[in-house]
Amino acid sequence: MPSIRRRTLWVALLxxxxxxxxxxxxxxxxxxxxxxxITQFPSTFHPAIDAMMAKSFILAMTARPVTAYDKxxxxxxxxxxxxxxxxxxxxxxxxxxDGRTGVAITYTLHPQATWGDGTPVTSRDxxxxxxxxxxxxxxxTNVETFQRILSIDVKDDKTFTxxxxxxxxxxxxxxLSLLPAHLEREAFANPAEYKNRTTYDAAxxxxxxxxxxxxxxxxxxxxxxxxxxxxxxxxxxxxxPRIVVRTIENTAALEANLLSGSIDYIxxxxxxxxxxxxxxxxxxxxxxxxxxxPGLVYEHIDLNLANPVLADRRVRQALLYGIDRxxxxxxxxxxRQPVAHSxxxxxxxxxxxDLPKYPHDRAKAAALLDEAGWRPGVGxxxxxxxxxxxxxxxxxxxxxxxxxLVQQVLQSQWRALGxxxxxxxxxxxxxxxxxxxxxxxxxxxxxxxxxxxxxxPRTTLHSSQIPTAENNWSGxxxxxxxxxxxxxxxxxxxxxLDRAKRKELWRRLQHLYADELPVLPLYFRADAYIxxxxxxxxxxxxxxxxxxxxxxxxxxxx
Amino acid sequence: MMRHLLSRLxxxxxxxxxxxxVIYGLMGLMPGDPIDVMIATNPNLTAADAERLxxxxxLDQPLLERYWNWLSAVAxxxxxxxxxxxxxxLEVMAAPLGNTALLMSLSLLMALAVALPLGAAAALRxxxxxxxxxxxxxxxxxSMPVFWLALMLIIVFAVMLGVLxxxxxxxxxGGDLVDRARHLVLPVATxxxxxxxxxxxxxxxxxIETLRNDYIRTARAKGAGWVRVVTRHxxxxxxxxxxxxxxxxxxxxxxxxxxxxxxxAYPGMGKLIFDSIMGSDFNLALTAxxxxxxxxxxxxxxxxxxxxxxxxxxARR
Numbered sequence: 034m035p036s037i038r039r040r041t042l043w044v045a046l047l048x049x050x051x052x053x054x055x056x057x058x059x060x061x062x063x064x065x066x067x068x069x070x071i072t073q074f075p076s077t078f079h080p081a082i083d084a085m086m087a088k089s090f091i092l093a094m095t096a097r098p099v100t101a102y103d104k105x106x107x108x109x110x111x112x113x114x115x116x117x118x119x120x121x122x123x124x125x126x127x128x129x130x131d132g133r134t135g136v137a138i139t140y141t142l143h144p145q146a147t148w149g150d151g152t153p154v155t156s157r158d159x160x161x162x163x164x165x166x167x168x169x170x171x172x173x174t175n176v177e178t179f180q181r182i183l184s185i186d187v188k189d190d191k192t193f194t195x196x197x198x199x200x201x202x203x204x205x206x207x208x209l210s211l212l213p214a215h216l217e218r219e220a221f222a223n224p225a226e227y228k229n230r231t232t233y234d235a236a237x238x239x240x241x242x243x244x245x246x247x248x249x250x251x252x253x254x255x256x257x258x259x260x261x262x263x264x265x266x267x268x269x270x271x272x273x274p275r276i277v278v279r280t281i282e283n284t285a286a287l288e289a290n291l292l293s294g295s296i297d298y299i300x301x302x303x304x305x306x307x308x309x310x311x312x313x314x315x316x317x318x319x320x321x322x323x324x325x326x327p328g329l330v331y332e333h334i335d336l337n338l339a340n341p342v343l344a345d346r347r348v349r350q351a352l353l354y355g356i357d358r359x360x361x362x363x364x365x366x367x368x369r370q371p372v373a374h375s376x377x378x379x380x381x382x383x384x385x386x387d388l389p390k391y392p393h394d395r396a397k398a399a400a401l402l403d404e405a406g407w408r409p410g411v412g413x414x415x416x417x418x419x420x421x422x423x424x425x426x427x428x429x430x431x432x433x434x435x436x437x438l439v440q441q442v443l444q445s446q447w448r449a450l451g452x453x454x455x456x457x458x459x460x461x462x463x464x465x466x467x468x469x470x471x472x473x474x475x476x477x478x479x480x481x482x483x484x485x486x487x488x489x490p491r492t493t494l495h496s497s498q499i500p501t502a503e504n505n506w507s508g509x510x511x512x513x514x515x516x517x518x519x520x521x522x523x524x525x526x527x528x529x530l531d532r533a534k535r536k537e538l539w540r541r542l543q544h545l546y547a548d549e550l551p552v553l554p555l556y557f558r559a560d561a562y563i564x565x566x567x568x569x570x571x572x573x574x575x576x577x578x579x580x581x582x583x584x585x586x587x588x589x590x591x
Numbered sequence: 592m593m594r595h596l597l598s599r600l601x602x603x604x605x606x607x608x609x610x611x612x613v614i615y616g617l618m619g620l621m622p623g624d625p626i627d628v629m630i631a632t633n634p635n636l637t638a639a640d641a642e643r644l645x646x647x648x649x650l651d652q653p654l655l656e657r658y659w660n661w662l663s664a665v666a667x668x669x670x671x672x673x674x675x676x677x678x679x680x681l682e683v684m685a686a687p688l689g690n691t692a693l694l695m696s697l698s699l700l701m702a703l704a705v706a707l708p709l710g711a712a713a714a715l716r717x718x719x720x721x722x723x724x725x726x727x728x729x730x731x732x733x734s735m736p737v738f739w740l741a742l743m744l745i746i747v748f749a750v751m752l753g754v755l756x757x758x759x760x761x762x763x764x765g766g767d768l769v770d771r772a773r774h775l776v777l778p779v780a781t782x783x784x785x786x787x788x789x790x791x792x793x794x795x796x797x798x799i800e801t802l803r804n805d806y807i808r809t810a811r812a813k814g815a816g817w818v819r820v821v822t823r824h825x826x827x828x829x830x831x832x833x834x835x836x837x838x839x840x841x842x843x844x845x846x847x848x849x850x851x852x853x854x855x856a857y858p859g860m861g862k863l864i865f866d867s868i869m870g871s872d873f874n875l876a877l878t879a880x881x882x883x884x885x886x887x888x889x890x891x892x893x894x895x896x897x898x899x900x901x902x903x904x905x906a907r908r
Contacts, residue, residue, distance in 0.1 A: 068763070177639075229672045251763075256857075277763045279759065286741075289742065290856070293749040462623065462869050467622035
């Protein structure tokens, strides 16, 4: 009798497993929808309130900025018809009443661009976006971009001219998403309340908010966003009728979801860390294609130049000679993250090839430290004439596995040189919100900058951008680097329209950076895109514009 | 009894006000504010932008003034808007609260349903092989890291066997009751594992202690059957310490389980509270944490009532 009962139990268990298996998520089988996994959920869907990659990733499928950089890092029209240039006469320098040189730039919007509710996208939307953006209480993060636009002349429904207060080399870049005036004007009636009343968050599935290839049809906050093909989209018809973006913050669980078929693809913009992706590739290369794309995320160590030890350039150079970045990149990241020799990515056209480099050279590093007065003492630790030890603190974001790994290697390599390095890490919120912003790190802070192609490092290297209590801790020159030569180069680059002359200025900037070393360059981070072998058309960009700006080209191919 | 309950209710209100001040103060003491984080990540933010945004979000006012404004608004029934999500606090909390209540209630029920009989049975045969086995399982449940167990369950049941979903609340695009239940199996199993171990240990210890009492021996001497003695006399008294633990767990029913929710991509209160604290979203964090505090206090009130039911002598003390 007991054996019969046991058998029945086994049969019931197997039957249960069979039934459960038969009921597996349809997403894993049908390809009329694509399920993408990312690690972050946007706190808002408003295009200009709070900058978040998760939001940019999703909204790029639903709307297009006027211009963007493509995968080859060229500025292209997304919503406009022709990219305005001085050469084609759509951008005209003009003298402002105060004598400065400004520029009038004329954009024509795509004639068929239409919001999802059938209302055409017009110049009125451009004017409204500018009104919201420049209003001090609009709740948008940086009004300066909007305040640079002095006025807008509306030529017709689709054509308008911006009058901008300065003529910079990137005058025709207009990476803003337009807001639908017909829906948002009412919410903006009280500007101070706009951030709480915007239709983007109050009625996210309103089709009138979107004119891209997809529109948002379902939002489960913290879980997923469903996008469906937008019938008013004027471009190439998207191949997937439906896209689901699921948020799974834990990357191990994200990987498990991919393997179980709950998601089809892990986006490189917000996906696995590089070490996880490398391990994943080794195990599952038969089922998935892993594309590593080095980009504009620049991992580096900011040096606090107010620290008397680090104020000495020889010490800064010795620190860089003392570490083996090539070996680190090979051993820890399988050589997928190129070593950085300056703040400019080698993929950028303004990168200088003839930069002074700092290969691992312990003898040279030791000589520089000796010259700076730091000589080996008891226990191999270097000391100065006063007997003070050469001891520095290295900080980074706690819990970031890759950075903590790099940190340990750096510590041991510098220790071999006689430098005592103490590690002190903090949660990202404290590290960025207090320690870095208010320059409270005593010596070294390791983190990353993300930028766009040919991004002028005014905020990180210009002396006017050193955060202080007086300027409300704004600016990102957290090293405190102040060099009139750098200031002059930055000022000139911004307004130099001639490409050859600008490239030479960039070369000088990178040389100065590499000579002075206010920052220790480490490497350019690579994003890992985990694609199923049937998914084609995803083209990583390597910069801040996400792959989803070209989502209509994605397709399933067996 | 009524007087006792009213007195506890009064204490609860005081505790809530004190807690709100403590939470507000602690959040205010956190280094940096959201605008500082914005400055660090947004290269275009100017000094004027920072000042303007601080004023817009009310972060330029002294902490005490902000607390007083918040308290006055709450007293008037206005919980305010979430700074992070730009929506009314209750609207932001509604879905995660429902998800968490369901997940945590099921986990607690599952834990009680398994742990109480197991703990009691183990106590009836102390030091037997069965008792040792139950102890071993209880310790395993308590000591297994939640995130590890969660990932193991996902790997076995979602990746290898493919019989259960790896996470989420339901299949995207809607799902029936069965679908929702399937999504709950793994997180409930994960959360129950640790609670089962905890309740088994408490139940076993309390039962062993109760079985040593004179009245148990008397009942047996008067001829009462073993089953009757255990169920009618011992079990009720052994449940008293378990009820105390249970009362403390009531608060967690609505405050969520951060790690489990994160691993199973289950949008619940744990993650919401964490994000709101890290994002200095005072309105959201305070409402959520005070809800948890209130429910813990309510749980204790209910526990008081349960003591009386389990042991009528409590009311006379």
